[in-house]
Amino acid sequence: MTDKKLKIATVSLAGCFGCHMSFLDIDERIMELAEVAEFDRSPLTDIEHCGDCDIGLIEGGVCNSENVHTLREFRRHCKILVAVGACAINGGLPAYRNYIPLEECLGESYLDGIGVENPQIPSDPELPLLLNKVRPIHEIVKIDYSLPGCPPSADVFWKFLTDLLAGREPVLPYELIHYD
Ligand code: SF4
Numbered sequence: 001m002t003d004k005k006l007k008i009a010t011v012s013l014a015g016c017f018g019c020h021m022s023f024l025d026i027d028e029r030i031m032e033l034a035e036v037a038e039f040d041r042s043p044l045t046d047i048e049h050c051g052d053c054d055i056g057l058i059e060g061g062v063c064n065s066e067n068v069h070t071l072r073e074f075r076r077h078c079k080i081l082v083a084v085g086a087c088a089i090n091g092g093l094p095a096y097r098n099y100i101p102l103e104e105c106l107g108e109s110y111l112d113g114i115g116v117e118n119p120q121i122p123s124d125p126e127l128p129l130l131l132n133k134v135r136p137i138h139e140i141v142k143i144d145y146s147l148p149g150c151p152p153s154a155d156v157f158w159k160f161l162t163d164l165l166a167g168r169e170p171v172l173p174y175e176l177i178h179y180d
Contacts, residue, residue, distance in 0.1 A: 006054040006165060009040040009078060013067040014094040014134055015060025017043070018151045019085040023057070025154035036165050053078045055164060059151075061091040062135040066128035075141040080164065083143045086150040086179070088136065093150075095134040102132050145170065148179050 012020060020043055026033070037055075041047040050056065050070075056078030062068055075081055086092040097105050111119040137143060147156055156176050163170035 006037045007040050007052070008037050008042070008055045008057065008161075009050045009053045009074065010042040010057040010084075011050070011059070011070055011074060012043075013058065013060035013071060013088070013137070014063035015085065015087045015092070017059070019059040019087075022149075022151035022154055023084075023157045026158050027154070029158055033161065037161075050074050050077045054080060055161070056081045057084050058082065058088050058137055059084045060087045061094055062131065062137060062140055063094055064128040064130050068131075068140060071137055071140050080144045081141065082160075083137050083146040085147065085152055089138075089146050089148060090136045091134045095136075098133045102130060106130075147172075148177060150180055153178075 010020065010023070024030070039045050040053050041050040050073055056074040058071065058074060058081065060067070062071060083089045087094060091098070106121050107113075110116060110121045145160070147160060149156060153176065156172060159172060159176060160170045
């Protein structure tokens with residue numbers, strides 16, 4: 001690994017934080033990582049906007065206007081942008097709503113679904129606008145690498161990051177790659 005501390009930022013867009021949890025499964029290896037890298041925006045810090053970073057890890061696809069803004073901000077500030085997990089790579093589970101008109105989804109969730117009380121569709125102007133479809137992140141910005149899996153295993157994160165931090169082109173062994 002190099003002497004220089006690299007900056008890593010992470011964010012969850014339309015995801016479940018499962019990829020972040022899997023990242024944390026590197027367990028005590030995070031101490032080794034902290035010796036060579038520091039975190040900018042991530043659930044581990046209280047940083048609201050991504051600063052200039054070496055590596056940006058994106059979990060989740062793009063389902064609303066705020067996701068688009070955040071993703072573009074990461075692309076502007078991160079030298080290397082990584083699509084982490086099925087949701088970021090192809091939309092994943094949230095993209096199942098793409099088969100149903102948005103009005104029907106909103107109606108089921110807020111108007112006439114089971115257990116709905118005080119039916120009304122939220123319309124606060126501060127809420128981000130929903131996109132008609134959930135999009136994989138490569139449809140919005142250029143992506144440099146993808147880590148497949150739902151979620152990728154901790155060993156995938158570790159192998160990928162230690163390769164990058166050592167200045168090597170990341171190579172994931174076949175046995176680490178899975179798509180479920
Ligand atoms: Fe969650 Fe799987 Fe999507 Fe990761 S890929 S955010 S674990 S649903």
